[in-house]
Structure formats: structure tokens, C-alpha cells
Amino acid sequence: MAVGLGPLSTLHPVPGFELGIASAGIKRPGRKDVVVMRCAEGSSVAGVFTLNAFCAAPVILAKKRASGSVRYLLTNTGNANAGTGEPGLQNAMRTCASLAILAGVDESEVLPFSTGVIGEPLPVEKIEGALQAALDNLSENNWADAATGIMTTDTLPKGASRQFTHEGVTVTVTGISKGAGMIKPNMATMLGYIATDAKVAQGVLQDLLRDAANKSFNRITIDGDTSTNDCCMLIATGKAALPEITQASGALFAALKQAVFEVCMEVAQAIVRDGEGATKFVTVQVNGGATHQECLDVGYAVAHSPLIKTALFASDPNWGRILAAVGRAGVAQLDVSKIDVFLGEVCIASKGCRAVSYTEEQGAAVMAEEEITIRIELGRGTCSETIWTTDLSHEYVKINAEYRT
Amino acid sequence: MAVGLGPLSTLHPVPGFELGIASAGIKRPGRKDVVVMRCAEGSSVAGVFTLNAFCAAPVILAKKRASGSVRYLLTNTGNANAGTGEPGLQNAMRTCASLAILAGVDESEVLPFSTGVIGEPLPVEKIEGALQAALDNLSENNWADAATGIMTTDTLPKGASRQFTHEGVTVTVTGISKGAGMIKPNMATMLGYIATDAKVAQGVLQDLLRDAANKSFNRITIDGDTSTNDCCMLIATGKAALPEITQASGALFAALKQAVFEVCMEVAQAIVRDGEGATKFVTVQVNGGATHQECLDVGYAVAHSPLIKTALFASDPNWGRILAAVGRAGVAQLDVSKIDVFLGEVCIASKGCRAVSYTEEQGAAVMAEEEITIRIELGRGTCSETIWTTDLSHEYVKINAEYRT
Numbered sequence: 001m002a003v004g005l006g007p008l009s010t011l012h013p014v015p016g017f018e019l020g021i022a023s024a025g026i027k028r029p030g031r032k033d034v035v036v037m038r039c040a041e042g043s044s045v046a047g048v049f050t051l052n053a054f055c056a057a058p059v060i061l062a063k064k065r066a067s068g069s070v071r072y073l074l075t076n077t078g079n080a081n082a083g084t085g086e087p088g089l090q091n092a093m094r095t096c097a098s099l100a101i102l103a104g105v106d107e108s109e110v111l112p113f114s115t116g117v118i119g120e121p122l123p124v125e126k127i128e129g130a131l132q133a134a135l136d137n138l139s140e141n142n143w144a145d146a147a148t149g150i151m152t153t154d155t156l157p158k159g160a161s162r163q164f165t166h167e168g169v170t171v172t173v174t175g176i177s178k179g180a181g182m183i184k185p186n187m188a189t190m191l192g193y194i195a196t197d198a199k200v201a202q203g204v205l206q207d208l209l210r211d212a213a214n215k216s217f218n219r220i221t222i223d224g225d226t227s228t229n230d231c232c233m234l235i236a237t238g239k240a241a242l243p244e245i246t247q248a249s250g251a252l253f254a255a256l257k258q259a260v261f262e263v264c265m266e267v268a269q270a271i272v273r274d275g276e277g278a279t280k281f282v283t284v285q286v287n288g289g290a291t292h293q294e295c296l297d298v299g300y301a302v303a304h305s306p307l308i309k310t311a312l313f314a315s316d317p318n319w320g321r322i323l324a325a326v327g328r329a330g331v332a333q334l335d336v337s338k339i340d341v342f343l344g345e346v347c348i349a350s351k352g353c354r355a356v357s358y359t360e361e362q363g364a365a366v367m368a369e370e371e372i373t374i375r376i377e378l379g380r381g382t383c384s385e386t387i388w389t390t391d392l393s394h395e396y397v398k399i400n401a402e403y404r405t
Numbered sequence: 406m407a408v409g410l411g412p413l414s415t416l417h418p419v420p421g422f423e424l425g426i427a428s429a430g431i432k433r434p435g436r437k438d439v440v441v442m443r444c445a446e447g448s449s450v451a452g453v454f455t456l457n458a459f460c461a462a463p464v465i466l467a468k469k470r471a472s473g474s475v476r477y478l479l480t481n482t483g484n485a486n487a488g489t490g491e492p493g494l495q496n497a498m499r500t501c502a503s504l505a506i507l508a509g510v511d512e513s514e515v516l517p518f519s520t521g522v523i524g525e526p527l528p529v530e531k532i533e534g535a536l537q538a539a540l541d542n543l544s545e546n547n548w549a550d551a552a553t554g555i556m557t558t559d560t561l562p563k564g565a566s567r568q569f570t571h572e573g574v575t576v577t578v579t580g581i582s583k584g585a586g587m588i589k590p591n592m593a594t595m596l597g598y599i600a601t602d603a604k605v606a607q608g609v610l611q612d613l614l615r616d617a618a619n620k621s622f623n624r625i626t627i628d629g630d631t632s633t634n635d636c637c638m639l640i641a642t643g644k645a646a647l648p649e650i651t652q653a654s655g656a657l658f659a660a661l662k663q664a665v666f667e668v669c670m671e672v673a674q675a676i677v678r679d680g681e682g683a684t685k686f687v688t689v690q691v692n693g694g695a696t697h698q699e700c701l702d703v704g705y706a707v708a709h710s711p712l713i714k715t716a717l718f719a720s721d722p723n724w725g726r727i728l729a730a731v732g733r734a735g736v737a738q739l740d741v742s743k744i745d746v747f748l749g750e751v752c753i754a755s756k757g758c759r760a761v762s763y764t765e766e767q768g769a770a771v772m773a774e775e776e777i778t779i780r781i782e783l784g785r786g787t788c789s790e791t792i793w794t795t796d797l798s799h800e801y802v803k804i805n806a807e808y809r810t
Contacts, residue, residue, distance in 0.1 A: 053739040054732030054757070083728045085742075085758035118725025119759050182712060182729065223711040225726075226733035306628040306711070306797070307587060307805055314806035320523025321630070323488045324587065327459030328631035334458040337490075352459070353490030354524050392711070394802050400712055401719035 002156050003281040003370050003390075005273040011143035012161045012172045016040030016237025017195040019146040020137035024130035026078030026123055027116065032149040034127060036099065036134040037073040037193065040237045045070040045111075046205040048213045050185075050230035056082030057089045057122075058112035059229060061096070066233075067202070071109040073233065074099050074131075075191065077152050077178075081114040081122040082228040091122040098128045102135060115152055115178065115191055115229050147176040150191055153399065154180045154274050160266035162259040166252050171198050171240050173259040177232075177267035181276040181400065183222035185213075185230050190271070192217065192232035194263055198256050199238035200245050207247075209234040212261045216268040220388045222275040223396075224304045234260065272388045277396030280312050281371045284387045288378040294331045295385035298376060301329035309392030312372065317363025319348040326376060338379030344372065407561050408686040408775050408795075410678040416548035417566045417577045421445030421642025422600040424551040425542035429535035431483030431528055432521070437554040439532060441504065441539040442478040442598065445642045450475040450516075451610040453618045455590075455635035461487035462494045462527075463517035464636060466501070471638075472607070476514040478638065479504050479536075480596065482557050482583075486519040486527040487633040496527040503533045507540060520557055520583065520596055520634050552581040555596055558804065559585045559679050565671035567664040571657050576603050576645050578664040582637075582672035586681040586805065588627035590618075590635050595676070597622065597637035599668055603661050604643030605650050612652075614639040617666045621673035625793045627680040628801075629709045639665065677793045682801030685717050686776045689792045693783040699736045700790035703781060706734035714797030717777065722768025724753040731781060743784030749777065 018038045026033045039045065047066040049059050058081055074095060081088050092112045100107035114122065147157035161174040179190030200208070213232055238244075245253055273281050284302050289295035302308055305325040311318035322341055327334070336352035344366035347355045366372060423443045431438045444450065452471040454464050463486055479500060486493045497517045505512035519527065552562035566579040584595030605613070618637055643649075650658055678686050689707050694700035707713055710730040716723035727746055732739070741757035749771035752760045771777060 052729060052732040053736065054728045054741050080725070083725055083754065083758050085756070088758070118729065119754075182726075184733075225710050225712050225729060228725075228729050228732060304709075305630050306801070307630050310802055310805035313802065316806070320485070320488055320633075321587075323459045324457060324523065324630060324633050327457040327633060328589075331458065336459050349488065349524075351490070353488050353493070392802060394799055396711070397715050397718065397797060397799050397802055400715035401721070 002274040003278050005156050005270055008144050008147060008157055008159050010161060011159045011174050012163055013140035014172050014174050014195040014237060015140065015197045016043065016239035017235060018138040018140050019142040020134040021142060021145045021149040022130040022134035022137060024076065024126040026076060026126055033077045034130040034134050035075040035146045035149040036131065036138065038138055039071055039235050040239060042238055043070065044200055044202040044205045044236045046202060046209040046234045048209055048232050050227060052226050052228045054083060054228050056080055056114060056229045057084055057092045058114045059231060060089060061092050062111040062113060062231060065108055065111050069109050070111055071105045072099055072103060073111050073113060073193065075113040075150055076127050077150060078116040079114060079120055079122050080116045080118045080229050083119040084121060088122065091124050094124055095127050099131050102131055113191055113231055118228060143174055143176060150176065150178040152178065153276060154178050156274055158267050158270035158274065160263045162262050164255045164259055166242060166255065169240055169242050171242065171256065172196060173263050175263040175267050177271055179271040180274050181222060182225045182227040183220060183271060183275065184224045184226045185217045185220065190227050190230055192267060194260065195235040195237065196256065196260070197237050197240040198245050199240065199242065200236040204246055205234055205236050208257055208260050212264040215261065216264040219386060220268050220272045221300065221303050222272060222390050269388055272390055275390035276399045277393040278390035279393050280391040282312060282389050282391065283373040284389060285373060285375045286378065287375065287384045288380055289383040290381035292383045292385055295383050297331060298326055298329040298378065299385055299387040301325045302374060303387050303389040306392055312391035313393045315367040317343060317348065317360065317367045319363065322374060323349060340377040342375040343367065407679040408683050410561050410675055413549050413552060413562055413564050415566060416564045416579050417568055418545035419577050419579050419600040419642060420545065420602045421448065421644035422640060423543040423545050424547040425539040426547060426550045426554040427535040427539035427542060429481065429531040431481060431531055438482045439535040439539050440480040440551045440554040441536065441543065443543055444476055444640050445644060447643055448475065449605055449607045449610045449641045451607065451614040451639045453614055453637050455632060457631050457633045459488060459633045461485055461519060461634045462489055462497045463519045464634060465494060466497050467516040467518060467636060470513055470516050474514050475516055476510045477504055477508060478516050478518060478598065480518040480555055481532050482555060483521040484519060484525055484527050485521045485523045485634050488524040489526060493527065496529050499529055500532050504536050507536055518596055518636055523633060548579055548581060555581065555583040557583065558681060559583050561679055563672050563675035563679065565668045567667050569660045569664055571647060571660065574645055574647050576647065576661065577601060578668050580668040580672050582676055584676040585679050586627060587630045587632040588625060588676060588680065589629045589631045590622045590625065595632050595635055597672060599638070599665065600640040600642065601661065602642050602645040603650050604645065604647065605641040609651055610639055610641050613662055613665050617669040620666065621669040624791060625673050625677045626705065626708050627677060627795050674793055677795055680795035681804045682798040683795035684798050685796040687717060687794050687796065688778040689794060690778060690780045691783065692780065692789045693785055694788040695786035697788045697790055700788050702736060703731055703734045703783065704790055704792040706730045707779060708792050708794040711797055717796035718798045720772040722748060722753065722765065722772045724768065727779060728754060745782040747780040748772065
């Protein structure tokens with residue numbers, strides 16, 4: 001029951017970036033669960049990775065190799081290869097080495113990504129058995145299939161694409177993501193892959209991705225649980241007939257930055273829209289903070305409150321729970337008499353108490369919508385932050401009481 | 406469906422402390438919703454109060470008056486008088502003044518407590534109408550009725566009692582509490598009242614309560630939401646025929662301290678056992694921390710994780726989710742290769758990965774119990790902390806999607 005998330009829009013191919021999908025039968029026979037991505041020679045690659053201390057074996061390896069020459073990204077679903085220690089690392093290296101041999105590249109040029117059950121040994125032979133089929137399937141036109149191939153508890157594939165033109169040359173930015181639970185990214189989402197045919201040096205690309213991820217992937221939360229396997233990669237193939245783009249490229253740099261940001265934001269929000277059991281897409285906007293951190297503290301206190309999330313599920317304008325969450329967010333010397341809270345455009349609390357103009361009917365009308373904005377004005381300064389989240393439904397409990405992460 | 410919580414055990418009367426219950430019909434006609442407690446002249450009173458910045462009007466008033474002479478505690482359920490601003494403060498003062506007139510004491514000697522819906526005006530007239538009946542009902546034998554009178558979403562009343570003898574004189578400590586949701590106390594629980602007939606000066610009493618609350622009320626969490634109305638009061642009437650107890654009283658002080666602690670712990674854990682929708686009572690024990698704070702950070706990351714809580718509900722030994730929560734708890738330079746995790750006595754993860762000896766059957770056997778201990782050994786130092794919490798069930802969502810806090 002994804003909220004406001006339709007079929008995939010057109011995902012424009014990115015010259016120099018191919019995707020191949022195959023079935024290794026990791027959890028279910030016949031399911032597409034292995035995705036190989038090939039970057040043209042000379043591509044730059046940037047990555048942001050989970051800050052969970054229990055980061056998975058493939059994350060350790062991908063992080064180490066991302067700064068060198070990268071030619072292939074190898075992703076499997078159904079098994080996260082996390083909490084698997086040294087044998088897990090060996091298994092990740094072995095799948096990469098097998099792909100390197102088939103593809104004729106050095107094994108250090110292959111980056112592994114895994115998502116699925118934590119703590120089970122990676123079924124290496126099954127994955128190796130699917131690699132040739134994935135290579136045979138490589139095509140620049142396979143973004144939609146790959147978006148489906150990386151899904152786990154996702155109900156819909158997630159992707160976004162932007163194009164802009166500079167001096168008659170079209171530049172494409174296309175990306176896909178997966179994730180629906182264990183979502184509070186800390187540097188990246190569960191898995192995200194974005195590619196562009198612009199030519200960008202690695203350092204610049206890394207800055208572009210870090211900035212975009214901070215304002216998109218790092219501002220979504222479903223259940224507050226940061227995954228062990230979060231990774232987001234940005235690849236620049238350099239195939240567009242344009243000079244290298246740097247911070248000094250003026251409007252061209254700005255256009256690329258905007259396109260990368262928009263793709264990140266769209267696929268990050270798609271994860272929330274497809275959040276486990278989600279019936280609401282909720283924007284929590286905190287304005288007037290003295291610091292960005294206190295805006296985030298307040299925003300996450302609201303976004304993670306099970307009481308607010310169940311009230312959202314029930315379409316109940318239970319503003320007392322919002323005030324309580326703001327009050328416990330740990331903001332030092334918070335003067336509640338300066339705080340206003342809005343549900344959509346309706347002022348529900350003014351100067352720390354129920355707004356005189358507020359009626360239950362106004363609140364109920366906003367809460368009945370599928371997409372809801374909670375806006376909190378702290379009255380302490382000029383900083384703002386926005387976070388996107390879901391409600392907490394019966395379906396969430398059902399999914400997570402039955403599915404083995 | 407409270408976990409391991411039976412009918413009230415015997416609550417011994419505390420000489421010099423009387424309780425009176427009446428019905429004001431705040432939410433439902435006929436429901437006992439007003440409790441008046443009278444402390445004998447010369448009693449000492451200590452209190453700990455919520456640190457939520459949006460603390461309710463009665464909390465503001467009770468906190469201010471607690472350090473002076475206290476004769477009456479006035480509690481109502483059904484309305485929290487929180488988020489009500491200056492009019493809320495006036496309403497709290499007015500109910501206290503009305504009780505003071507009827508009882509013939511100064512209004513500053515009456516402390517107000519409210520619990521229930523946030524943000525609605527306090528129904529002052531209804532409460533005033535019930536005061537004489539509550540006063541007429543005052544008796545030292547009414548602890549059980551009062552435990553019922555302060556309930557909101559609680560399914561069972563909560564109380565505990567301890568007695569010890571010193572030089573032939575019996576000293577009693579009896580306490581009651583309420584709370585089932587919006588529970589992550591920060592200095593105290595939703596509402597707790599503990600009385601003793603020992604003679605203790607206010608400063609000593611405050612230290613006793615702070616220590617006991619820190620290890621009991623401040624270590625429980627149901628949903629991570631600190632209430633606006635948390636208060637816990639400890640009253641010493643001095644009616645026991647013993648000299649004043651101070652830190653210098655040796656074994657007598659130790660016995661009182663232990664009794665206060667045990668009563669606090671029992672009524673605090675009773676709140677978790679009666680947690681909204683709870684089907685499990687879960688102890689999260691974190692050992693081997695370099696600091697107490699990092700033990701708490703890890704403990705709360707586990708105790709608040711919706712993924713772990715739903716796995717507990719499903720009796721699923723999903724240890725990967727526990728590792729993931731430990732890893733995201735924000736402990737600096739966490740070396741995962743030193744971490745062991747136990748479910749009951751079963752080692753599920755050793756040195757950061759699945760224990761070689763572990764079988765799914767062992768984990769499933771522990772998870773099938775109603776009372777479960779998750780023990781995490783960080784291997785960083787000598788600090789320990791223990792937190793008590795519940796699972797996350799369908800019933801939790803149902804209760805909070807339907808009940809207006």
C-alpha cells in the first residue's frame with residue numbers, strides 16, 4: 001500500500017552504464033536477485049556508506065575499493081552478508097573475483113553489495129552460477145529491470161531520471177533505490193545507484209553525492225533503525241560530449257548538482273512512500289531552530305514517536321502527542337511559550353498551547369489526507385530541517401513479525 | 406494482557422497517610438477518577454518530575470510547592486491539563502484552593518496531579534464537585550482503591566509494599582503507580598506515590614527518591630515517549646516510633662533505602678508488564694561498557710527498535726536486528742569483534758558474528774518465554790546498565806490508533 005508511488009516513470013539510459021539482471025534463486029527459485037552493473041572505462045565513482053558499526057562485509061569491501069578504478073558493481077538480494085565476520089568478507093571477495101575472471105578485469109575493480117537476511121552465510125555458489133547470465137544481459141536499457149531486481153520487502157520498484165541540455169548536449173542523471181524497512185539512513189539509504197554520463201572527477205563527484213545524500217537519503221526515516229548495509233553510489237561515465245565538470249563550471253555544475261539532488265530526493269522519498277505498512281507520507285518540517293542539530297532532534301523525536309505514528313495511521317489530529325514529542329527532544333532551554341505547531345496550513349498550537357482558532361474538524365480534515373505536513377516553529381533562530389517519514393500501521397507489525405530481516 | 410502481573414499484593418497501610426477516592430465523571434460517569442491523599446502534619450515530601458519541556462500545569466505547580474509544607478495531594482485522571490498554558494495553571498490552582506478551603510489548610514499545602522488527554526481544558530467544576538466525597542472517604546486502608554483510581558489505559562492496578570523491623574518497631578513503605586503508554590520516564594514515571602511512616606528530613610528523602618527512581622522508573626521504556634505529566638512522590642509521615650533516619654543511621658538507613666528501592670522497582674516494572682499491547686516483559690542488560698551512558702545508549706537503541714520489538718512479539722530469535730541496533734547506537738569507536746550477545750543463557754553472537762554453537766532451536770526456545778533477557782557484552786570496560794521494556798504488538802497499534810492520549 002505504497003503512498004503516492006505509481007509505476008516507474010521513464011528511466012533514461014545513461015551512455016556508458018549498463019545493467020544486467022539474473023536469477024540465482026537465493027531465497028526463491030526464479031526470482032531476479034542478482035544485478036550486475038558495468039561502468040565504462042574511465043568512469044568516476046563516488047559512494048556513501050552506512051555508519052552502523054556492524055557494517056556488512058560487502059560494505060567494508062566496497063568502501064575500500066570505491067576510491068580506486070571501478071568497472072563493475074555486483075548486487076545480490078536475499079542475503080545481507082552482515083554479522084558474518086571474516087568468512088563473510090572472504091565470501092564477498094570470492095564473488096567479486098569470480099565476476100572479475102568472467103569479465104576480464106582486476107578483482108579490485110568489482111564492488112559488492114548485498115541486502116536481505118542478516119547473519120546467514122552468503123550462498124556463494126548460487127551467486128557465481130548466475131554471473132554469466134547477468135553479464136549476457138547487460139544493456140543500457142535495463143534500469144527498470146534492475147530497479148525490480150534489487151527489491152526485498154519493497155512493494156514497488158523505485159527510480160527517477162532527469163535530463164538537461166548544455167550547448168546542445170543532453171546530460172542524463174538516472175537512479176534507482178530499494179528499501180522499505182530498517183530505514184534511517186546514516187550517510188546513505190539501503191541501496192541506491194545513480195549514474196550520469198557527465199564527466200566528473202572523483203573528488204567532485206564525492207562532494208556532489210555527499211551533499212545530495214545529506215539532504216535526501218539522510219533525511220528519511222521509517223523505523224529509526226539504521227541498516228548494516230546502507231550504500232549509495234554515484235557513477236559518472238564521462239560519455240557526454242562535454243568537458244569535465246568542476247565546481248568552476250558555473251551553470252553547468254549547478255544544473256548537474258540540481259539533477260543529482262532531484263534524483264536522490266525522488267528515490268529517497270520513494271523509499272518512504274513504500275515504507276513497510278505505510279498508509280501516510282509525512283513531512284516533518286522544523287523551522288526557527290537555533291541550530292540545525294536541534295531542528296533534527298525535534299524532527300526525529302516527532303518522526304520516531306510510535307504515539308504520533310499510530311495517531312497518523314488513525315488519521316487522529318492528536319496534537320498533544322506532537323507537543324509531548326517536541327518537549328522531550330532534548331533541546332536545551334526550550335521555551336515552549338514560543339512554539340507554534342501546524343498540521344498542513346492549520347495552526348493547532350500557538351505559543352505552546354492549543355490555538356484559540358483551532359477546531360477538531362480542521363485537524364481531522366488535514367489528517368484525512370494521504371500526504372501530511374507537520375510544521376513546527378521553534379522561535380529560537382533561523383535554522384530549518386525537513387524529514388520524511390511514515391505512519392505506524394497494523395501492517396507494519398504484521399510484516400515485521402513475519403519477515404526475517 | 407499484562408505480562409506476569411497478578412492481582413495487587415497486600416498493600417500495608419502507612420500510619421499518617423490516608424487516601425480518599427471519588428467520582429467526578431470526567432470521562433465517564435461513575436468512574437473513580439479523583440484521588441485525594443492526606444499526609445499527617447510534619448510529613449516530609451520528596452518529588453521527581455518530568456524533564457519534558459512541555460510539562461503540564463499541575464507539574465509546574467507541584468514542583469514549586471513540593472519543597473514547602475505539604476498536607477494534600479490531589480490527583481485526577483481523564484485530563485492531563487497539559488499544553489493548556491496560563492489558563493491551565495489557573496485551573497490547577499483553583500482546584501487546589503477549593504480543596505484547601507474544604508480541608509482547612511493553606512492552598513500552598515495542596516499539590517495537584519493530572520493524567521489523561523493532553524490539551525483539553527481541565528473540567529474544574531466536575532473535580533470540585535467530587536472533593537468532599539473524596540475527603541469523606543479518607544482512610545489509611547484505601548491504597549488498593551487509590552491504585553485503581555489513578556488508572557487510565559492501565560489494565561491492572563499497580564502497587565507494592567515492604568516492611569522491616571528495627572528494634573521491635575515495624576517500618577512500612579507502600580507505593581502505587583499508573584502508566585501503560587507514553588512511557589520513557591525522565592526522572593519519574595507517569596504517576597507514582599510512595600509513602601513511609603519513617604521519619605526522614607526532606608533533603609535525605611529527596612536523595613532516597615532520586616536514587617531509587619534513577620534505577621527503576623528511569624530505566625523503563627514502553628514507546629520511548631516521555632510524558633508531559635510524569636511525577637513520582639515519596640512521603641515520610643514520621644509516625645513510626647523511631648528517631649529520625651539520616652545517612653548516618655547505618656543499618657536502619659540501609660533498610661529504608663532498600664525498601665524504597667524495592668517498592669519503586671516493583672511498581673516501575675509493573676508499568677512495563679502492563680505496557681500497551683505487551684505480550685513480553687523484556688530485560689535488556691548491557692555489560693562491559695566504558696561508560697554508563699554508552700550502556701544506556703545501546704540499551705535504549707535495542708529497547709526502542711521497532712524491528713526488535715516486533716520480532717519479540719513474533720517470538721522470532723532475529724538476532725541480526727539486535728546486532729544492527731547495537732551498531733547504530735552511536736558508541737564511538739565500537740569494536741564489533743569484541744561484542745557477545747545472549748538471549749537468556751544462549752550465546753547467539755560471539756565476537757560480533759553468529760556463535761558457532763548457536764542453533765535456531767535454542768533461540769526459539771528462549772523467545773517462546775513471556776519474560777526474556779537480552780544481554781549484550783560490549784567488552785570495553787566495567788560499566789553496566791539494565792533497562793526493562795515490552796514488545797510491539799498489533800494490540801499496541803490498535804490501542805494507540807483508537808485512544809486519545
